[in-house]
Amino acid sequence: MKYKQKSRRMWRILSFALSVFLRVYWYKLMKKSEIEREKLWGNIGQEFRQLLFDLEGLLIKVGQFLSIRADLLPNSFISQIQDLVDQVPPSDWEEIKVVIEKEWGGPIEQFMLSIDPIAVASASIGEVYRGILKDGIEVAVKVQRPMIKSIITTDFRALSIIIWFADHFAPVPKGFINFKMLFQELKTVIEKEVDFKKELEAIQTFRHRFQSFQGLAIPKTYPNLSTSKVLVMEWVEGARITDLDFLEQNSIDRAELAQRLFRMFIPQWLEAGIFHADPHAGNVLVKADGTIILLDFGIIGEISKKDALNFQDLIQAILAKNYAMAVKVLIDLGFIQPGANTKAIEPVLKEAFSFDFNQLKEMDLFQVKKDLNEMIKSLPIQVPTRFIFLGRSFVTIEGMLHSISPDQELLEIAKPAFIDWLNHGNQSKWKLVLKWIHSQPVFQIFHSITDLLEAPNRYLEQTQALKQREFYFTKFENQKKQAFFLAILGVAGVFSGLYINEEILWKGATGLVGLSFITYLISNINQKKWLKGGE
Numbered sequence: 001m002k003y004k005q006k007s008r009r010m011w012r013i014l015s016f017a018l019s020v021f022l023r024v025y026w027y028k029l030m031k032k033s034e035i036e037r038e039k040l041w042g043n044i045g046q047e048f049r050q051l052l053f054d055l056e057g058l059l060i061k062v063g064q065f066l067s068i069r070a071d072l073l074p075n076s077f078i079s080q081i082q083d084l085v086d087q088v089p090p091s092d093w094e095e096i097k098v099v100i101e102k103e104w105g106g107p108i109e110q111f112m113l114s115i116d117p118i119a120v121a122s123a124s125i126g127e128v129y130r131g132i133l134k135d136g137i138e139v140a141v142k143v144q145r146p147m148i149k150s151i152i153t154t155d156f157r158a159l160s161i162i163i164w165f166a167d168h169f170a171p172v173p174k175g176f177i178n179f180k181m182l183f184q185e186l187k188t189v190i191e192k193e194v195d196f197k198k199e200l201e202a203i204q205t206f207r208h209r210f211q212s213f214q215g216l217a218i219p220k221t222y223p224n225l226s227t228s229k230v231l232v233m234e235w236v237e238g239a240r241i242t243d244l245d246f247l248e249q250n251s252i253d254r255a256e257l258a259q260r261l262f263r264m265f266i267p268q269w270l271e272a273g274i275f276h277a278d279p280h281a282g283n284v285l286v287k288a289d290g291t292i293i294l295l296d297f298g299i300i301g302e303i304s305k306k307d308a309l310n311f312q313d314l315i316q317a318i319l320a321k322n323y324a325m326a327v328k329v330l331i332d333l334g335f336i337q338p339g340a341n342t343k344a345i346e347p348v349l350k351e352a353f354s355f356d357f358n359q360l361k362e363m364d365l366f367q368v369k370k371d372l373n374e375m376i377k378s379l380p381i382q383v384p385t386r387f388i389f390l391g392r393s394f395v396t397i398e399g400m401l402h403s404i405s406p407d408q409e410l411l412e413i414a415k416p417a418f419i420d421w422l423n424h425g426n427q428s429k430w431k432l433v434l435k436w437i438h439s440q441p442v443f444q445i446f447h448s449i450t451d452l453l454e455a456p457n458r459y460l461e462q463t464q465a466l467k468q469r470e471f472y473f474t475k476f477e478n479q480k481k482q483a484f485f486l487a488i489l490g491v492a493g494v495f496s497g498l499y500i501n502e503e504i505l506w507k508g509a510t511g512l513v514g515l516s517f518i519t520y521l522i523s524n525i526n527q528k529k530w531l532k533g534g535e
Contacts, residue, residue, distance in 0.1 A: 009055060010157065013158040013159070014158055014161060027040055038074060039076070041076040042076035045079065045081055056088045061125070062159070063081045065186050065385075090118075090127050091146055097117075098146070100141070100230055103227040111133075111225060112132060112133055112134065115131035128140050129143065140234070148194065159186075163180065189385065203233070206274075207220070215260050217293045219293075238285030241261070241292065242403040247404070257290060257292070258408065259413055261284070261404070269393065272304055273302070275303065277301040278392075283295045318349075321350070323347075327345050335383060
């Protein structure tokens with residue numbers, strides 16, 4: 001793996017982050033157009049992508065994590081990294097052999113009949129080898145890369161510096177992006193994936209949960225040979241579930257396959273428990289007899305019982321147009337930043353969901369999604385990673401369903417599967433359906449009349465609030481910009497004074513740096529007070 005030397009690796013990461021910060025701040029200072037800023041973020045995305053390929057290791061995982069945070073990062077940046085493939089050259093077999101034998105406490109021959117030294121798959125954290133146990137059973141042996149923990153420690157140290165810098169100096173409203181929470185979520189995701197015992201537990205949980213599900217295969221594990229760095233699983237073979245030629249050759253009913261795939265994921269999305277957070281076509285295979293194979297449980301999400309109940313309450317609140325309740329549920333779910341002005345959020349939610357649900361099929365859903373995203377980005381809302389993974393899981397499966405059975409609408413596949421899930425599940429789920437019935441036209445007329453009468457006042461109030469918000473935000477940001485560039489000027493003066501040995505110059509410049517720092521802190525404190533108070 002490239003750049004194993006810690007100091008050199010850290011320098012590459014930090015210097016790139018600093019260059020991004022300076023360019024973004026410069027574009028804001030120069031009041032560049034939206035088109036120019038999008039182009040800048042596109043260029044930054046290309047450079048970041050190249051950096052990931054150069055450094056490999058943890059950073060590829062970081063790139064994949066950031067690629068799903070379209071709620072926080074510019075689209076032009078996301079578009080450059082959204083198709084990142086975690087595939088790097090395999091390690092030397094002798095190094096891998098050392099890892100296996102150290103974990104097993106003896107030579108490989110003591111535990112296996114044979115193992116192919118050529119990796120069948122190689123990613124940034126682990127590599128997979130094909131082997132045969134003493135009893136003749138074929139297995140997949142997943143081995144953690146040598147030195148990966150050292151590389152991860154170095155990368156996290158560099159990222160923590162970047163996060164601190166972004167939290168204090170990034171040109172975004174404080175409270176609108178919780179950088180510390182973002183870093184902690186990233187760290188949690190990576191640490192779970194590095195510990196193969198976590199993946200072993202996930203596989204066992206899935207096998208138990210879906211043991212009665214017909215037409216699904218999840219590899220058996222071998223706990224006696226599995227450790228935090230080595231995972232041994234049953235070897236399974238199949239084609240990608242989106243391989244249409246394979247489906248055709250084996251006369252697999254594509255409509256039935258799509259139904260079964262969707263039924264398998266409904267309880268993962270809507271019930272408490274863990275769900276597969278990375279179900280791309282390489283991890284979802286199909287056998288010749290139509291059996292679905294689910295692989296790779298390194299990245300999983302988890303929905304708690306409280307989350308599941310809150311989801312139902314949120315949908316009910318939206319359908320009943322109870323936006324105060326919706327905001328309360330969003331706080332409980334962790335979407336709304338601590339200290340946010342919730343009263344300012346209610347009217348925006350009301351505007352976002354003021355359309356008629358009965359006309360949803362006739363609407364331009366892409367435009368609706370775009371409008372909702374823009375509204376959400378204007379609020380102090382940061383989607384927790386577990387829900388980002390949940391959305392990613394759904395969108396990925398939706399794409400698979402379209403590939404497998406393009407003649408069927410998603411609703412055609414989802415409706416019978418959803419009804420079946422309701423019939424065989426907890427009766428409390430019916431509350432959600434009953435709430436939907438009560439939100440239909442005969443019950444909605446009073447909402448519609450009220451919305452119509454309130455629309456002009458609502459529009460004027462929101463326009464005034466947005467103008468006031470823009471004024472205060474610009475005021476505080478300008479103060480911070482002035483302080484920042486005075487600090488840069490002061491630092492340059494300090495170095496110049498020291499270089500030419502002019503005491504008055506470097507002392508005066510030091511005072512300017514201190515004054516700039518105090519000015520920045522005062523502006524920052526005032527901005528935080530304003531954001532919390534909603535002045």
